[in-house]
Amino acid sequence: MEHMVGIIHGKFSAIQRQLKQSTCEAVMTLRSRLLDARRKRRNFSKQATQVLNEYFYSHLSNPYPSEETKEELARKGGITVSQVSNWFGNKRIRYKKNSGKLQEEATMYSEKTSVATKVRGSGGQTSCQSTPSPGSCGPFPLTSGGDMVLTLRTLAFLQPPPGGAFLQPPGGVCLQPPAHSSWQRATTPQAASSPAEDSGSFNSDVSN
Template identity: 75%
Template structure:
């Protein structure tokens, strides 16, 4: 703190002390009370309590539903991920990024709350100090605190809006990635189905076969593994439904064998290890 600042504070304290000790202080206070009483008659009292802000409530519900706030935020997040029907590595990435957003939100919210409390306490102390010189009721102090709270609520509203936007962007990217992962091309689906039904007795491609399928389909080995895992589950759950599809691919295989039998080739899967 600079010397000039210290001198200014000392002078202010000295003037305050002189005012409090002045023999006319009580008379001055009484005059100010009369003036205030007259002016209060011509003023309408504003409503003391503000109704809940619908926008704040809407943002709170959105943040809670996305697992950012609330006591069961983690359970809410796990429920959302489970509802997608997947169990992939993207879940871990989504969870990590959402936790990062959640951490930033709560850190900024803590700063906001601390700043609001500090400023409110400062104003309260200032008004109580001034009430020794001029008439200030507890109701007026509370009204001033309400006004301060409104101002800070606007900052909180902006924080919640930006957090909701960040979550929506993350969710959009996550869903886009899922669509890209699921929506294989028709050609890729044909290749995968042909391998599945031609190895129906043991539809578990080796790592070498997965790599070759991934290369032919233009997808990753992980996507190939996921596709076969999901396909085996669906097939076991409804064998009758997929039997027609199996017969179709068996007929295609037989036709291909007949066409290429003279050359001693099969389906072009000689490189796959049927294990």
């Protein structure tokens, strides 16, 4: 009798210990996961930022990638979909806030996307570099070349840096469905209302 009781006791305590341990572990992992996410922030790889930026700037008029696109971007950048979402969330906000500064980046990346991806001999990934043409890289399996037009326009608009003052991004692209309309809306209050912005702007290219 006592034997049985003893055995059962032992078993119980064993189970107890196990339970304790596992719950403890679970809690710890949960906690660390929650905190670490923020604590151990690591910058994305060049590849990732490159891919993200290219998409962002070639879709400046509507930088809202669909789920599929997000997955694609995540794959190319070697990050997760939620990271892509985060990135785009941050990017939109910060682009709006800073548009002035970031526009340089915009030009850079639009240049890259249309000219050629400057191959950096660090990655060594077989994703989409070393393919000099914009389409060949097949950035995204989107509808089709519709977006390429955008890129080209972007490029065109950045060609001549005349007064030194960048105009607004190619918001005038009306190819996109006015889903969000102009997501930037009142981005640069002053810039938008800048009275003398017509000074020799280069928007006369349409004539040719």
